[in-house]
Amino acid sequence: MKMKSALHLCLLFLGLQAQGQHGSSLNEQQEQKILHFPEDHSQAEGENLAHVKIAPSNAEFAFKFYKQVREEVGNKNIFFSPLSISTAFAMLSLGARSNTLHQLHKGLAFNLTEIEEHEIHEGFQRVLQLLNDPHREIQLNMGNTLFIDDQLKLLQKFLDDVTNFYYSEAISSKLQNSAEAVKEINKYIETKTHGKIVDLLESLDDETMMVLVNYIFFKGYWEKPFNNLATRDDDFLLDAKNSVKVKMMHQNKAFNIHRDEQLSCWVVEIPYKGNGTSLFVLPDEGTMKQVEDSLLKETVSNWMQSLKKRKIYLDLPKFSISGSYDVKSLFKKMGVTDVFSDLSEVAEKTHLQVSKAIHKAMVDVSENGTEAAAVTVIELVPLSAEFPPPPHIKFNRPFLMLIFDKISHSILFMGKIVNPAAKEN
Structure with missing residues (x-):
């Protein structure tokens, strides 16, 4: 039986x-x-x-x-x-x-x-x-x-x-x-x-x-840690009428970025030490659904191949x-x-x-990627007149996040951060 x-x-x-x-x-x-x-x-x-x-x-x-x-x-x-x-x-x-x-x-x-x-x-x-x-x-x-x-x-x-x-x-x-x-x-x-x-x-x-x-x-661990002294309280816009207070991290450095005009979004690669990396995708206001509907392996491959190193002002919330x-x-x-x-x-x-x-x-997600490590880096860069000025990419509204392992070509994690202050979905 x-x-x-x-x-x-x-x-x-x-x-x-x-x-x-x-x-x-x-x-x-x-x-x-x-x-x-x-x-x-x-x-x-x-x-x-x-x-x-x-x-x-x-x-x-x-x-x-x-x-x-x-x-x-x-x-x-x-x-x-x-x-x-x-x-x-x-x-x-x-x-x-x-x-x-x-x-x-x-x-x-x-x-x-x-x-x-x-x-x-x-x-x-x-x-x-x-x-x-x-x-x-x-x-x-x-x-x-x-x-x-x-x-x-x-x-x-x-x-x-x-x-x-x-x-x-x-x-x-x-x-x-x-x-x-x-x-x-x-x-x-x-x-x-x-x-x-x-x-x-x-x-x-x-x-x-x-x-x-x-x-x-x-x-x-971030390849380029954020300096916790630059972290400030800021508003994260949940929608047109509501916002929450977040700890906003800041960097002013060169990152691989791409502006997708067709989908109206910014794509920023923030790499880890070692062989992991992350893509943070910031849709323009009102275009999140359009970007989500276009999430296909071809879209993401296209973003990756279009990345170009450029100095930016980057704001990213801790969450x-x-x-x-x-x-x-x-x-x-x-x-x-x-x-x-x-x-x-x-x-x-x-x-x-x-x-x-x-x-x-x-x-x-935090400044170092872990509370147990602290890094002090003093960077000297040549003073130059920049044309055009670096774009300011501020993740102060809902965004997407993908974490990759480059060695195995795997998407380890993915998500959408609508409210960085909410713990559970």
Whole structure:
């Protein structure tokens, strides 16, 4: 007799204290398809480029998911890790077949006429290798863990694949003892996210036999820290009539910037030390929806390729926000439904289903990117008459933020900051 159980899939992410820098480019045809920065250096010949093959799909998924979240939350802060969600569901697809598998591939923006199934998993395998390189300047960790009820026997192939491709830990747990299991999983999550995500799980369904956790933690230091002596109280305009007080940071330096006249927005790259970077996108007043509707991998690639170094007056608010999302509900609206009723290739004699999929992400942006470091830099620049004067780009109204890892061509996080003073979305 088949035991009908619920696989509780828990997705979570956490990051971050600020932001990065570098990547790589291939031939021209491939460059158009992946997110890359103009100064990227070529990859060493023969290096494993599996991650490049999945980059376009992961970017497409990020923007598709963003638009679904926007529809759900309306005019509120948004912040999530598309890579965390993609990785967890790609890993889960190892336990799916037929229609469920097809829906997952489609939902994650993978087209099997362009990429083979094994290449998807090899791509994520390579992303995980690149992100978890201990020699990086950025503190970046990403991983997967399966908490498995001790009554459940996983199929050996599924276990081998999730261990091989996704470096997943498998932890035997008494999930039927719900209170103890919740405590154990929450403690694990708290440790992996350096104390940033606490008590994420409130409860487990009675029939839960497996919990999948994906975490990502990012902590970066600005390549050019802001001087905290230049930070001032200022107004952030929520809309035409309302504003909130924020701590506004200031810099007067050269940054890679681009003015997109077609979409009426400024794009500013603020790099981290190491191989991470961020794009801050400031739509002109009243054009946020137009910019959001145009969020596609082609748009962002175009921005990246159009960046030019120029001195600017930059104002950016300090903020710390988080977002929590019911991924199950969002995925269903994106056409991924069967994974929540049948996963047949995970365990012996047991058809599992995803009963819950949750995602939480946090971001903390400040002068250094971390409270624990202070840098004093005195810069001397030649005095010159500047024509035209540097533009003043002031992020004092709703803006978008994307955080990239240039080595793996991955969008680690993305969000919209509508109110920097609001903690939760």
